[in-house]
Amino acid sequence: QVQLLESGGGLVQTGDSLRLSCAASGRSLSGYFMGWFRQAPGKAREFVATITWSGGTTGYADSVKGRFTISRDKAKNTVYLQMNSLKPEDTAVYYCAAARVGTNFTPTTYDYGGQGTQVTVSS
DSSP states (O other), X not given: OOEEXXXXXXXXXXXOOEEXXXXXXXXXXXTEEEEEEEEOTTSOOEEEEEEETTTOOEEEXXXXXXXXXXXXXXXXXXXXXXXXXXXXXXXXXXXXXXXXXXXXXXXXXXXXXXXXXXXXXXX
């Protein structure tokens, strides 16, 4: 079992930055994808960014490419999402998730997920 705990959300203004953290505990994340998804009110959960725990290969949604950066700290067993140049449309609950490499990893299909952290960007 893996437990994921997100933190770092909050209320910011357009153009500000935030860094989300996802602390993992319970077992090694070697062989897992780690990712961030988000869900805005009245909308479906969507993919934001992903990283392979072992090699650090990253991927991003087009809507955040160039503004958000996903990273991981193996020593701290933590995944980060650095969010710069925030826009009101980035307002959502952000969720951290993990899935074994080679399995489906979508906003609704994963092995472990966190409870989410709210990010609100005011205009």
